[in-house]
Amino acid sequence: xxxxxxxxxxxxxxxxxxxxxxxxxxxxxxxxxxxxxxxxxxxxxxxxxxxxxxxxxxxxxxxxxxxxxxxxxxxxxxxxxxxxxxxxxxxxxxxxxxxxxxxxxxxxxxxxxxxxxxxxxxxxxxxxxxxxxxxxxxxxxxxxxxxxxxxxxxx
Amino acid sequence: xxxxxxxxxxxxxxxxxxxxxxxxxxxxxxxxxxxxxxxxxxxxxxxxxxxxxxxxxxxxxxxxxxxxxxxxxxxxxxxxxxxxxxxxxxxxxxxxxxxxxxxxxxxxxxxxxxxxxxxxxxxxxxxxxxxxxxxxxxxxxxxxxxxxxxxxxxxxxxxxxxxxxxxxxxxxxxxxxxxxxxxxxxxxxxxxxxxxxxxxxxxxxxxxxxxxxxxxxxxxxxxxxxxxxxxxxxxxxxxxxxxxxxxxxxxxxxxxxxxxxxxxxxxxxxxxxxxxxxxxxxxxxxxxxxxxxxxxxxxxxxxxxxxxxxxxxxxxxxxxxxxxxxxxxxxxxxxxxxxxxxxxxxxxxxxxxxxxxxxxxxxxxxxxxxxxxxxxxxxxxxxxxxxxxxxxxxxxxxxxxxxxxxxxxxxxxxxxxxxxxxxxxxxxxxxxxxxxxxxxxxxxxxxxxxxxxxxxxxxxxxxxxxxxxxxxxxxxxxxxxxxxxxxxxxxxxxxxxxxxxxxxxxxxxxxxxxxxxxxxxxxxxxxxxxxxxxxxxxxxxxxxxxxxxxxxxxxxxxxxxxxxxxxxxxxxxxxxxxxxxxxxxxxxxxxxxxxxxxxxxxxxxxxxxxxxxxxxxxxxxxxxxxxxxxxxxxxxxxxxxxxxxxxxxxxxxxxxxxxxxxxxxxxxxxxxxxxxxxxxxxxxxxxxxxxxxxxxxxxxxxxxxxxxxxxxxxxxxxxxxxxxxxxxxxxxxxxxxxxxxxxxxxxxxxxxxxxxxxxxxxxxxxxxxxxxx
Numbered sequence: 001x002x003x004x005x006x007x008x009x010x011x012x013x014x015x016x017x018x019x020x021x022x023x024x025x026x027x028x029x030x031x032x033x034x035x036x037x038x039x040x041x042x043x044x045x046x047x048x049x050x051x052x053x054x055x056x057x058x059x060x061x062x063x064x065x066x067x068x069x070x071x072x073x074x075x076x077x078x079x080x081x082x083x084x085x086x087x088x089x090x091x092x093x094x095x096x097x098x099x100x101x102x103x104x105x106x107x108x109x110x111x112x113x114x115x116x117x118x119x120x121x122x123x124x125x126x127x128x129x130x131x132x133x134x135x136x137x138x139x140x141x142x143x144x145x146x147x148x149x150x151x152x153x154x155x
Numbered sequence: 156x157x158x159x160x161x162x163x164x165x166x167x168x169x170x171x172x173x174x175x176x177x178x179x180x181x182x183x184x185x186x187x188x189x190x191x192x193x194x195x196x197x198x199x200x201x202x203x204x205x206x207x208x209x210x211x212x213x214x215x216x217x218x219x220x221x222x223x224x225x226x227x228x229x230x231x232x233x234x235x236x237x238x239x240x241x242x243x244x245x246x247x248x249x250x251x252x253x254x255x256x257x258x259x260x261x262x263x264x265x266x267x268x269x270x271x272x273x274x275x276x277x278x279x280x281x282x283x284x285x286x287x288x289x290x291x292x293x294x295x296x297x298x299x300x301x302x303x304x305x306x307x308x309x310x311x312x313x314x315x316x317x318x319x320x321x322x323x324x325x326x327x328x329x330x331x332x333x334x335x336x337x338x339x340x341x342x343x344x345x346x347x348x349x350x351x352x353x354x355x356x357x358x359x360x361x362x363x364x365x366x367x368x369x370x371x372x373x374x375x376x377x378x379x380x381x382x383x384x385x386x387x388x389x390x391x392x393x394x395x396x397x398x399x400x401x402x403x404x405x406x407x408x409x410x411x412x413x414x415x416x417x418x419x420x421x422x423x424x425x426x427x428x429x430x431x432x433x434x435x436x437x438x439x440x441x442x443x444x445x446x447x448x449x450x451x452x453x454x455x456x457x458x459x460x461x462x463x464x465x466x467x468x469x470x471x472x473x474x475x476x477x478x479x480x481x482x483x484x485x486x487x488x489x490x491x492x493x494x495x496x497x498x499x500x501x502x503x504x505x506x507x508x509x510x511x512x513x514x515x516x517x518x519x520x521x522x523x524x525x526x527x528x529x530x531x532x533x534x535x536x537x538x539x540x541x542x543x544x545x546x547x548x549x550x551x552x553x554x555x556x557x558x559x560x561x562x563x564x565x566x567x568x569x570x571x572x573x574x575x576x577x578x579x580x581x582x583x584x585x586x587x588x589x590x591x592x593x594x595x596x597x598x599x600x601x602x603x604x605x606x607x608x609x610x611x612x613x614x615x616x617x618x619x620x621x622x623x624x625x626x627x628x629x630x631x632x633x634x635x636x637x638x639x640x641x642x643x644x645x646x647x648x649x650x651x652x653x654x655x656x657x658x659x660x661x662x663x664x665x666x667x668x669x670x671x672x673x674x675x676x677x678x679x680x681x682x683x684x685x686x687x688x689x690x691x692x693x694x695x696x697x698x699x700x701x702x703x704x705x706x707x708x709x710x711x712x713x714x715x716x717x718x719x720x721x722x723x724x725x726x727x728x729x730x731x732x733x734x735x736x737x738x739x740x741x742x743x744x745x746x747x748x749x750x751x752x753x754x755x756x757x758x759x760x761x762x763x764x765x766x767x768x769x770x771x772x773x774x775x776x777x778x779x780x781x782x783x784x785x786x787x788x789x790x791x792x793x794x795x796x797x798x799x800x801x802x803x804x805x806x807x808x809x810x811x812x813x814x815x816x817x818x819x820x821x822x823x824x825x826x827x828x829x830x831x832x833x834x835x836x837x838x839x840x841x842x843x844x845x846x847x848x849x850x851x852x853x854x855x856x857x858x859x860x861x862x863x864x865x866x867x868x869x870x871x872x873x874x875x876x877x878x879x880x881x882x883x884x885x886x887x888x889x890x891x892x893x894x895x896x897x898x899x900x901x902x903x904x905x906x907x908x909x910x911x912x913x914x915x916x917x918x919x920x921x922x923x924x925x926x927x928x
Contacts (some may be wrong), residue, residue, distance in 0.1 A: 022454050032184035033177025035410070037360045038442040042853035045360050045850055073177035086175040088165050096826065097658025098174025099360040105175065115805055124861040131853065136829035137861050138869070141713035145735050153189030 243576025338471025361410020450523025618905025653693025
């Protein structure tokens with residue numbers, strides 16, 4: 001089947017099997033920045049924002065996402081013009097292997113859009129669906145705190 | 156050292172912005188044209204003789220191209236352990252074995268036009284077999300009447316090491332000094348206990364995977380999620396009979412390893428299929444397969460018997476380990492060795508010592524390298540045992556440790572006795588700040604206020620516990636690393652290393668060492684790591700070797716480049732080299748102040764006169780393995796009604812020598828700690844009666860998330876190791892050794908109940924509380 005999406009602000013039309021997951025369709029169409037960690041919705045590495053809401057893209061059918069707005073990490077900033085969350089993760093040392101990072105940043109973005117000045121408790125709740133095996137989360141939480149301060153100051 | 160510009164600074168990790176922006180590429184992101192897909196078929200029986208594999212139904216699945224199994228695919232015996240050559244692990248497996256030895260063993264691989272077809276094909280493979288009696292209990296494996304997993308096979312050890320498959324012994328380590336009997340006779344009392352550590356999965360977020368394609372000359376290119384690219388090429392070549400020169404292994408970004416990717420697994424099958432069909436292939440394990448069919452932390456039973464005098468002297472220690480290697484012997488000898496060689500030297504004043512260790516086969520998933528590599532298995536018993544002894548002596552645990560631990564200028568007979576498949580290497584400790592680790596950590600955890608106080612809050616009782624450890628920095632006289640550098644016309648440098656950055660930050664750390672030596676900003680170093688065509692050799696990311704061993708290679712290489720720079724500058728300016736020094740990105744005449752920039756020097760060497768490229772290479776093999784030291788502390792609340800243990804705060808203080816990049820060093824410890832806590836409290840392999848893992852999913856195998864983490868404090872001390880590059884030792888593994896014993900010691904402090912078996916689940920703690928009452 002065919003379906004249209006708005007991915008990172010660009011309208012696209014892709015062909016895919018009716019039972020294909022959004023994760024597969026994104027990866028098959030040039031979005032390897034969306035990572036497959038478990039394929040069962042338990043690790044969060046494939047998270048994207050679907051109409052602004054954080055979802056595990058391995059648990060969503062592409063067919064049910066047609067017409068919707070999809071945001072991957074590539075849509076929030078670039079290596080030449082990174083988003084404050086991306087620079088905060090870099091500066092705090094919150095990135096080791098980086099496999100969880102794109103989804104982790106999107107989870108943080110979803111939080112900061114709703115709650116620009118979250119408490120540590122709120123940050124921990126918001127990121128709990130995203131596993132990281134490298135960092136122990138210490139510097140990830142620091143990164144979200146830093147980004148929150150900078151983004152609020154910017155507003 | 157106070158005059159450092161780049162080393163010792165928490166500079167941004169060189170690949171981190173690309174990882175944050177999603178431009179970094181992992182093995183499964185590699186763009187390959189029109190690939191075929193591989194899916195694995197797994198054994199559903201723990202122990203059986205295969206008579207045949209019926210692949211007819213699999214071949215009928217639309218899109219299936221080929222099916223590989225033991226009856227159509229031969230390979231020689233080899234080991235999947237990604238170690239040096241010859242490996243200290245036995246050659247006891249083939250690509251597909253006709254005798255299957257655990258539930259989850261790869262018995263078939265289906266190649267198809269789509270992953271769906273490959274999986275459908277894999278599910279349609281039918282195995283015809285006669286079941287054999289399974290062996291699940293490692294402590295019964297050496298019984299005369301136990302099933303022998305490899306007893307009638309032609310498995311062998313390629314090194315002259317103890318290997319007795321006829322007794323299920325996959326590895327053996329024996330060592331002693333002094334006179335044990337005399338030691339025990341001299342003791343005032345004896346403490347003897349058995350402890351058990353359990354099996355665990357690395358849970359790197361990126362599953363094991365490989366992409367295979369052909370270059371324009373028909374060579375096989377493997378892009379692999381690996382910690383050991385050079386070993387990978389060698390082992391693929393050996394197992395499949397593909398000439399080494401026809402294989403190139405590329406390590407892209409890696410989504411975590413922790414030892415799990417020190418194993419040559421998925422790329423074997425990707426290479427097999429690609430080579431036969433001359434088609435591009437993708438192969439990836441599912442998460443469930445990573446749990447069941449990749450590698451695990453070896454479980455270990457450790458019995459320690461110790462003789463002590465009232466003044467605290469340890470007159471004798473007898474340690475007896477049985478390590479469960481699982482169905483194959485990957486790392487069976489060396490993880491066991493490390494349970495002694497990384498643990499016993501810490502208390503180097505034990506008067507008489509005996510160590511007996513055996514790795515044994517069972518029909519369970521295979522053990523392998525896992526961060527800590529035996530030391531984790533050894534320190535859980537060791538620290539609980541010492542906590543118990545200090546309590547019986549009526550002395551503070553921390554004071555007891557200070558009395559016994561190894562110090563600068565001291566050695567241990569264990570260093571020389573136990574190596575990795577060979578004898579070890581004698582060494583004298585040149586840096587050790589364990590006392591400072593202990594004092595700093597005790598303050599941070601409020602040891603004096605909380606220890607022994609059993610503060611209660613309803614059913615909750617608070618306790619604090621501590622544990623100490625050392626590790627190593629590479630395998631001395633075994634691990635080799637090399638580096639090469641060339642200077643570009645703009646005064647920047649390409650740094651090529653075989654060292655394998657798997658997320659650890661080694662590209663950054665090694666670049667910092669090069670930048671420091673050449674006195675250039677970090678961005679002037681362009682690192683490229685781990686491509687068997689483009690970079691020099693390195694054993695890979697294991698044994699806490701990269702900062703120390705690869706770091707020394709980079710340091711040596713950069714010094715050679717620096718000497719060439721100075722000599723060209725000397726020729727350009729007509730000044731003797733001894734009057735020149737390096738300034739930032741330039742050479743300065745100390746007398747006249749005259750300067751030539753690196754760019755001018757590089758251009759001169761490339762274009763002007765007596766042209767040559769300023770470039771060098773260097774190799775390094777350690778002659779010692781200076782241990783980092785750590786003291787770790789847990790504050791726990793034990794719920795006496797449910798048995799649940801909650802870690803409230805966890806403190807780690809580490810002496811890793813000079814941290815090349817303190818923030819990255821802290822990150823290594825933080826990650827190891829949370830993995831260690833999760834290992835101690837919630838992670839476990841559960842099996843049914845047939846030996847099948849019943850919880851091979853993140854839903855049922857619980858690793859810690861953000862809501863589970865305690866308050867974590869990590870302190871990296873100022874320290875300096877004279878033999879290290881700019882004073883550095885290793886830091887990657889040590890942090891995982893002590894969470895389990897520190898928590899167990901804290902549980903005892905809270906409720907007076909000692910848990911000897913990991914993990915400390917609520918069921919186990921509650922049962923212990925009730926049996927005491």
